[in-house]
Amino acid sequence: MSLPIYLVGARGCGKTTVGQSLAQALGYAFSDTDKHLQQTTGLTVTEIVAAEGWQGFRRRETASLQAVTVANSVIATGGGMVLAAENRQFMREQGRVIYLKADAEVLAARLEAYPEQAQRPTLTGRPIAEEMVEVLAAREALYHEASHYIINAMQHPDSVTDEIISVLALARAS
Numbered sequence: 692m693s694l695p696i697y698l699v700g701a702r703g704c705g706k707t708t709v710g711q712s713l714a715q716a717l718g719y720a721f722s723d724t725d726k727h728l729q730q731t732t733g734l735t736v737t738e739i740v741a742a743e744g745w746q747g748f749r750r751r752e753t754a755s756l757q758a759v760t761v762a763n764s765v766i767a768t769g770g771g772m773v774l775a776a777e778n779r780q781f782m783r784e785q786g787r788v789i790y791l792k793a794d795a796e797v798l799a800a801r802l803e804a805y806p807e808q809a810q811r812p813t814l815t816g817r818p819i820a821e822e823m824v825e826v827l828a829a830r831e832a833l834y835h836e837a838s839h840y841i842i843n844a845m846q847h848p849d850s851v852t853d854e855i856i857s858v859l860a861l862a863r864a865s
């Protein structure tokens with residue numbers, strides 16, 4: 692049995708993309724806290740925020756994190772998962788936490804290229820590039836505090852996956 696691997700980082704850093712390929716390479720299950728939240732509530736993130744505010748969303752997010760935490764799994768977390776000290780502590784205690792680090796301009800470019808994947812409402816109502824600078828400034832220390840390893844997420848997703856396997860000293864499934 693291996694501890695769960697949590698991927699943390701801002702929207703667009705590749706948690707879902709890399710998480711799926713990492714899970715496949717290791718023969719682990721993959722789960723995504725945002726997706727779990729949507730499937731269990733039947734609501735989109737936008738709808739939850741509209742109905743319950745960000746506070747309600749954050750509370751449900753913590754429940755999703757705990758629900759998807761099982762051995763032999765890769766867990767992609769919502770970009771704001773690290774905001775709660777409870778979540779940071781939980782992830783560090785339960786598994787190994789990887790921060791996928793990328794510059795604000797890179798994140799903004801990815802989200803602008805695929806707006807359909809960036810359905811979450813903006814946090815500030817300002818242009819995405821400006822928002823990413825602000826979000827990273829506010830969260831960078833928390834991503835560091837939450838994580839055991841920091842990986843450069845501005846390389847090909849296959850390289851990001853390989854680097855995670857390497858730092859965790861894990862072997863590919865086949």
Ligand code: ADP
Nearest residue numbers: 702703704705706707708801805844846847848
């Ligand atoms: P997250 O789950 O962290 O929000 P995603 O995995 O959904 O991020 O990726 C956001 C977008 O960026 C997707 O369109 C994805 O294809 C692209 N992407 C993810 N990782 C990389 C990468 N390492 N290099 C280039 N594009 C990437």
Ligand code: MG
Nearest residue numbers: 706707723767
């Ligand atoms: Mg994602």
